[in-house]
Amino acid sequence: MTMATTGMMTVKDAPASATTTTGGKRCNRSAYATWFKPLMVSTQEACEMLGLKDPGTVLDLIHRGKLEGKKVGNKWLITMRSIERFAFGDFDK
Numbered sequence: 001m002t003m004a005t006t007g008m009m010t011v012k013d014a015p016a017s018a019t020t021t022t023g024g025k026r027c028n029r030s031a032y033a034t035w036f037k038p039l040m041v042s043t044q045e046a047c048e049m050l051g052l053k054d055p056g057t058v059l060d061l062i063h064r065g066k067l068e069g070k071k072v073g074n075k076w077l078i079t080m081r082s083i084e085r086f087a088f089g090d091f092d093k
Helices: 043-050 055-063 080-088
Strands: 040-042 069-072 075-079
Touching (some): 040 043, 040 080, 043 055, 043 075, 043 080, 055 069, 055 075, 075 080
Antiparallel strands (some): 040 075, 069 075
16 A cells, blocks of 8 residues: 555654654654653752752761662662652652
């Protein structure tokens, strides 16, 4: 079957990933992408989220058990769940 027999139209020189089937209109797929919240962030990102000045403070909070973190290689990753609990004061959960 050719494109003429199937009734499909193509955009010349457009990559297949750049267009979708939207009734012949060209559409960028990234407009429909879903954004997911990260599960873990770096110490610098956690520092910025909590309004702290020094990422070393985040490490102190991890060592005192106030934040949950995991060392991956030579970097620490902090869970978003623990950042939210720390920020809103829900230490019981």
